[in-house]
Amino acid sequence: MHKLLEGVQQFQRRVYPRYKGLFRELASVQNPQALFITCADSRLMPEMLTQCNPGDLFICRNAGNIVPPYDDRAGGVTATIEYAVSVLKVPNIIICGHSDCGAMKGVLHRESVQGLPAVSRWLHHAEGARLMVMENHCCPDEKTVLQRLTEENVITQLEHLKTHPPVSVALARGDIQLYGWTYQISTGEISSYDARLGRFVPIGSGHVSATPEPRFRRSDPVVAA
Numbered sequence: 470m471h472k473l474l475e476g477v478q479q480f481q482r483r484v485y486p487r488y489k490g491l492f493r494e495l496a497s498v499q500n501p502q503a504l505f506i507t508c509a510d511s512r513l514m515p516e517m518l519t520q521c522n523p524g525d526l527f528i529c530r531n532a533g534n535i536v537p538p539y540d541d542r543a544g545g546v547t548a549t550i551e552y553a554v555s556v557l558k559v560p561n562i563i564i565c566g567h568s569d570c571g572a573m574k575g576v577l578h579r580e581s582v583q584g585l586p587a588v589s590r591w592l593h594h595a596e597g598a599r600l601m602v603m604e605n606h607c608c609p610d611e612k613t614v615l616q617r618l619t620e621e622n623v624i625t626q627l628e629h630l631k632t633h634p635p636v637s638v639a640l641a642r643g644d645i646q647l648y649g650w651t652y653q654i655s656t657g658e659i660s661s662y663d664a665r666l667g668r669f670v671p672i673g674s675g676h677v678s679a680t681p682e683p684r685f686r687r688s689d690p691v692v693a694a
Contacts, residue, residue, distance in 0.1 A: 501527040503561035504553040508534045533572030539632040554635035565650040566619045598622040623649040643683030
């Protein structure tokens, strides 16, 4: 705790003065560039990965970077998505998984979370990814299995994301872009899911999106009910 308190003091003395103007602008309004949904793992820092300033990212973190499919039950992830898309009008959503993910290890070895009922129920939202790996990937070792599972989980959560009404409407209109990333902790490499190729490619190889084609244009007439 001493390290954290010392960090707060350094922020107040050194960091805040450098960004005073920006913080004053952000004191009453925010206009983030993206909703960043990622794992709660302490080794993954979205602002560091993207080199963003305060106000650039609206962040949602949970075990396994999971997005439950939409239903009528209230939930923190659902509420965050709804607010980000409907109120903040974010133009981008990123789902980012990472290497050595404890949640993905729990999905792979379900017996390891038997004594954690809340975790077990939560990881059920990644079961589709586990089945996809078990039935469709040939992996020579557990490290490769875990990497494939991490990737398939990002794709699975992207599909869940599309079931949320504000997202499905924004996608249909072409108002939002979706991205699926994986981050390798040991190398710093970040790859992005290319929906056209059906695989992950290193970021830097061009603009890579997981977004389906929009079905409506802003100029299309709206038919009253």
